[in-house]
Amino acid sequence: VGDKTDVWQGTLALMVLKTIETLGPLHGYGIARRIEQTSGNRLSLNYGTLYPALLKLEQEGSISSEWGLSENNRKAKFYKLTRAGRRQLDRETRNWEETTAILARFVAPSGDPA
Amino acid sequence: MRGLRALASRLLGLVPSENREREMADEIESHLQMHVDDNVRAGMTPDLARRHALLKLGGVESTKEAWRDRSTIPVLEHFLQDARYAIRQLRQHAGFTGTAILTLALGTGASVAIFAFVDATLLKPLPYQDASRLVGVFETVALFPQSNLSYPDYLDWKRMNATMSSLEVFGQNGYRLTTGSGAVPATGARVSDGFFRTLGVTPVLGRDFETGEDLLAAPRTTILSYGAWQARYGGNPDVLGQTVILNGDPTVVVGVLPQDFHFAPVEPAEFWTTLHPSGDCDLRRSCHGLFGVGRLKDGITVDAAQSDVKSLAKRLEAQYPDSNRDQGGAVFPLSDVIVGTVRPTFMALLGGAGLLMVIASVNVVGLLLVRSESRKREVAVRSAMGASSARLVAQFVTEGVVLSLGGSLLGLVAAHWAMRLLTGLIPANLLASMPFLQGLTLNPRVLAFAAVIALVSAVLFAVTPALRLSSPVIRENLAEGSRGSAGTIWRRLGSKLVVLELAMAMVLLVCAGLLGKSLYRLLQVDLGLQPDRLVTLRIVAPASDYGKDEQAITLVREIESRALGLPGVQSVGIVSNGLPLDGNGNTTWIRVLGRPWHGEHNECPERDVSPGYFTAIGAKLLRGRYFTEAEDARKPRVAIINHAMARQYFPDEEPLGKQLSYLSDPPVPMEIVGVVEDIREGPLDAAIPPALYIPFNQSAGTFLGVVVRTSQAGPTLLPTLADTVRAINRNIVITGTQTMSDRINSSPSAYLHRSSAWLVGAFAAVALILGVIGLYGVIAYSVGQRTREIGVRIALGAQRRSVYELVLGEAGRLIALGTVLGLACSVAAATLMRGLLFGVRSWDVPTLAMVALVLATSALVASYLPARRAASIDPVNALRTE
Numbered sequence: 001v002g003d004k005t006d007v008w009q010g011t012l013a014l015m016v017l018k019t020i021e022t023l024g025p026l027h028g029y030g031i032a033r034r035i036e037q038t039s040g041n042r043l044s045l046n047y048g049t050l051y052p053a054l055l056k057l058e059q060e061g062s063i064s065s066e067w068g069l070s071e072n073n074r075k076a077k078f079y080k081l082t083r084a085g086r087r088q089l090d091r092e093t094r095n096w097e098e099t100t101a102i103l104a105r106f107v108a109p110s111g112d113p114a
Numbered sequence: 115m116r117g118l119r120a121l122a123s124r125l126l127g128l129v130p131s132e133n134r135e136r137e138m139a140d141e142i143e144s145h146l147q148m149h150v151d152d153n154v155r156a157g158m159t160p161d162l163a164r165r166h167a168l169l170k171l172g173g174v175e176s177t178k179e180a181w182r183d184r185s186t187i188p189v190l191e192h193f194l195q196d197a198r199y200a201i202r203q204l205r206q207h208a209g210f211t212g213t214a215i216l217t218l219a220l221g222t223g224a225s226v227a228i229f230a231f232v233d234a235t236l237l238k239p240l241p242y243q244d245a246s247r248l249v250g251v252f253e254t255v256a257l258f259p260q261s262n263l264s265y266p267d268y269l270d271w272k273r274m275n276a277t278m279s280s281l282e283v284f285g286q287n288g289y290r291l292t293t294g295s296g297a298v299p300a301t302g303a304r305v306s307d308g309f310f311r312t313l314g315v316t317p318v319l320g321r322d323f324e325t326g327e328d329l330l331a332a333p334r335t336t337i338l339s340y341g342a343w344q345a346r347y348g349g350n351p352d353v354l355g356q357t358v359i360l361n362g363d364p365t366v367v368v369g370v371l372p373q374d375f376h377f378a379p380v381e382p383a384e385f386w387t388t389l390h391p392s393g394d395c396d397l398r399r400s401c402h403g404l405f406g407v408g409r410l411k412d413g414i415t416v417d418a419a420q421s422d423v424k425s426l427a428k429r430l431e432a433q434y435p436d437s438n439r440d441q442g443g444a445v446f447p448l449s450d451v452i453v454g455t456v457r458p459t460f461m462a463l464l465g466g467a468g469l470l471m472v473i474a475s476v477n478v479v480g481l482l483l484v485r486s487e488s489r490k491r492e493v494a495v496r497s498a499m500g501a502s503s504a505r506l507v508a509q510f511v512t513e514g515v516v517l518s519l520g521g522s523l524l525g526l527v528a529a530h531w532a533m534r535l536l537t538g539l540i541p542a543n544l545l546a547s548m549p550f551l552q553g554l555t556l557n558p559r560v561l562a563f564a565a566v567i568a569l570v571s572a573v574l575f576a577v578t579p580a581l582r583l584s585s586p587v588i589r590e591n592l593a594e595g596s597r598g599s600a601g602t603i604w605r606r607l608g609s610k611l612v613v614l615e616l617a618m619a620m621v622l623l624v625c626a627g628l629l630g631k632s633l634y635r636l637l638q639v640d641l642g643l644q645p646d647r648l649v650t651l652r653i654v655a656p657a658s659d660y661g662k663d664e665q666a667i668t669l670v671r672e673i674e675s676r677a678l679g680l681p682g683v684q685s686v687g688i689v690s691n692g693l694p695l696d697g698n699g700n701t702t703w704i705r706v707l708g709r710p711w712h713g714e715h716n717e718c719p720e721r722d723v724s725p726g727y728f729t730a731i732g733a734k735l736l737r738g739r740y741f742t743e744a745e746d747a748r749k750p751r752v753a754i755i756n757h758a759m760a761r762q763y764f765p766d767e768e769p770l771g772k773q774l775s776y777l778s779d780p781p782v783p784m785e786i787v788g789v790v791e792d793i794r795e796g797p798l799d800a801a802i803p804p805a806l807y808i809p810f811n812q813s814a815g816t817f818l819g820v821v822v823r824t825s826q827a828g829p830t831l832l833p834t835l836a837d838t839v840r841a842i843n844r845n846i847v848i849t850g851t852q853t854m855s856d857r858i859n860s861s862p863s864a865y866l867h868r869s870s871a872w873l874v875g876a877f878a879a880v881a882l883i884l885g886v887i888g889l890y891g892v893i894a895y896s897v898g899q900r901t902r903e904i905g906v907r908i909a910l911g912a913q914r915r916s917v918y919e920l921v922l923g924e925a926g927r928l929i930a931l932g933t934v935l936g937l938a939c940s941v942a943a944a945t946l947m948r949g950l951l952f953g954v955r956s957w958d959v960p961t962l963a964m965v966a967l968v969l970a971t972s973a974l975v976a977s978y979l980p981a982r983r984a985a986s987i988d989p990v991n992a993l994r995t996e
Binding site: 027028049 | 116117119120123124137140141142144145147148149151152170171172173176177180181183184185
């Protein structure tokens with residue numbers, strides 16, 4: 001796990017926001033499972049690390065939370081995207097795309113040197 | 115933006131909340147439930163399902179911990195935790211806390227309040243542009259190092275000097291302001307046209323004086339002080355262009371000065387007018403009535419200006435030997451002129467307050483040391499439970515910070531009240547002449563000073579107990595009753611602190627003693643008059659009605675006869691040129707006729723007095739007689755001299771019958787008909803120069819001092835007396851009413867001596883108490899530490915007496931050390947402030963001996979209590995408890 005997750009830690013916020021955007025209001029457990037699934041189980045989260053990240057996003061006003069009932073009738077805290085959160089998601093998505101595009105140029109097999 | 119929002123919410127998170135904790139637990143629990151549900155559905159046993167879910171979560175407690183760290187700010191959280199613990203600790207030991215905080219507040223309050231005065235007088239820049247380039251310019255004569263300029267001399271200096279970009283003059287001036295209901299007194303000053311430009315002050319309303327506006331031909335104009343504008347004209351801007359009648363002259367108001375403007379040498383001053391040189395004095399080179407203020411040219415030092423002015427004075431002396439003989443020149447920084455007289459007093463007071471602060475801090479450090487001793491076990495237990503030594507130190511640091519914060523805040527409150535109290539205690543007339551003291555507040559500079567004190571004390575209080583936390587000692591301390599080296603270390607350190615404290619208390623006591631003795635000596639000086647039941651009145655008669663000598667003489671007779679008609683009035687006298695203690699100014703030049711004279715200026719104060727004056731003030735006639743009512747301008751001129759003049763001019767001769775003359779040509783002889791004992795015309799602490807008294811009937815004036823001796827209490831007579839004088843002519847203004855005792859007590863020299871004596875006395879009393887408490891603490895602690903040893907001694911047959919000797923011997927050594935050290939420091943300190951002493955030497959043996967006795971006695975009494983406890987130790991108990 002080690003090295004691999006360090007990279008993902010920094011982008012955890014983006015993943016959380018994207019997950020909530022895709023699935024709508026969701027509880028912490030659901031978010032964690034969804035992230036793992038989306039990664040094709042190539043990413044193994046320590047679920048506990050998700051909660052400080054959620055708290056941080058909530059403190060920053062990107063998400064808000066509310067108690068509700070889960071699909072199996074369990075009481076759970078649901079997180080949903082705020083308007084500020086949506087803007088942040090757009091911004092971070094663009095940043096990410098740009099970063100990956102730049103990085104791709106570096107790591108791509110160099111056919112002909114520029 | 116998002117960062118700020120998060121920070122705010124984390125700050126809120128510092129407030130502990132059960133709700134939040136519960137919600138967090140609920141959320142984790144629900145998370146686990148859902149995971150377990152899923153696992154069970156996937157075919158795990160419930161047990162395995164839960165274990166798997168917990169594993170995947172990474173542990174409930176560590177999740178909560180990570181969550182908590184994110185929900186608050188961990189460093190602050192720890193600090194607040196420490197602070198809460200510190201406050202709880204301090205509250206549990208209310209006695210210790212109260213003593214420490216009060217002690218600290220006392221020290222802080224005193225130093226901050228005194229510092230505020232020092233700040234207002236010495237640090238705060240004067241309200242002028244580039245004030246450090248301004249200088250006071252004076253002529254000098256033997257009698258006065260800072261003497262006035264004459265107007266013709268001023269014009270020459272202004273024209274000829276090469277060191278000042280501008281030179282202006284000013285003089286204090288009282289006015290009769292004509293109103294609908296008669297004349298009222300108004301304060302003021304007259305200045306040359308460029309005065310405000312030189313200071314760099316611009317009126318807030320209207321305009322400055324224009325060039326040439328100070329000449330006799332120019333229309334009369336005045337600029338109001340802000341205070342006068344508010345008080346007399348309700349702050350109405352329409353005041354510009356209005357005409358006021360000052361001393362009978364219509365004068366147009368052209369401007370209003372800024373609110374923060376003040377110019378102490380002439381304050382209080384409401385109406386600022388221009389010179390308009392005219393009359394007997396202004397145009398005469400030998401009549402000195404103005405002071406100079408100049409702005410130095412760039413790159414010119416005060417010394418350079420000084421030598422410039424000196425050489426100018428020499429040139430004028432050569433050019434005008436009659437008027438300018440022995441007239442030198444002097445230049446001082448303007449700030450010296452304004453605050454020079456009070457500076458040493460304030461510095462001494464600040465020194466005293468500083469010493470008090472040090473004593474207070476040392477005392478609190480002592481308390482903290484004793485307390486840290488009694489917390490040995492607590493620290494050891496916390497350390498054994500796993501508290502890191504950093505966290506332990508943090509705890510002590512926090513307690514130090516809380517203590518110093520509490521003490522400083524309380525001290526600030528105390529300082530605020532002390533400042534108000536002290537300002538309130540300054541007599542109104544003195545406060546008016548020290549305008550820089552008005553609006554004294556806890557300004558940023560003063561608060562910064564308080565913050566520095568708080569910081570230093572916080573560091574001191576934090577470091578002291580933290581130093582004790584060397585780890586080997588901690589482990590040792592877990593064993594109950596072990597007496598490691600720590601006790602001895604503290605006893606040695608504590609003893610040194612107490613010696614220091616006693617020595618500093620001694621310094622303050624000696625200074626207080628010397629200042630007190632100075633004040634006593636000052637108030638005991640021979641005044642040459644009887645101040646009891648003597649009241650004084652200062653009046654200005656309008657020159658239009660009383661400008662001629664006969665008119666003034668008639669007025670004086672009228673005042674005397676009406677005043678004598680008042681119940682209780684025993685005698686009345688009139689003086690022009692100044693009441694006793696007004697100052698040694700208003701001088702004249704004389705020569706003794708029949709002796710060789712080479713043009714020297716024998717300068718002496720001159721007072722023109724009515725025949726009854728000396729009797730009314732209770733002067734002592736040494737030889738000859740007083741003036742008679744018949745001695746007026748038609749009779750040969752006569753004079754009375756004081757003892758100092760008799761001694762100086764007629765050391766081995768009979769002065770009666772000798773003839774004096776002003777330096778007129780031809781001389782006009784005045785025969786000496788009497789010699790009076792020296793009357794204190796000037797300050798209490800200055801030597802009395804030779805003085806000349808002339809009959810009012812031969813030299814009348816319109817600025818009068820009235821003295822009345824009464825059989826009733828002075829203060830009740832004053833209003834009646836004022837009304838009686840005003841009834842004669844409502845254009846006469848009364849500019850001051852005071853009993854002679856008040857004049858003496860509120861005279862600047864008496865006030866400065868009294869206030870410093872009382873303040874340093876108060877500091878010394880507190881220092882004595884703190885020092886003695888400190889000593890008590892050390893001795894009591896030492897006895898506590900040696901309970902077992904003393905028990906053994908008693909068990910082995912030691913006499914109670916020898917126990918007393920043991921304890922008191924230890925105390926005695928400390929007291930002796932403190933006293934000897936204190937004596938040395940006291941003499942040094944007293945030498946530093948010898949300028950503030952009057953009639954007493956800085957090594958005054960009776961004071962030193964008395965203080966040493968008081969200090970040693972109170973210290974011995976304080977050590978007697980623990981000694982008695984030691985002597986009454988029951989050996990059985992002492993040995994069993996160990």
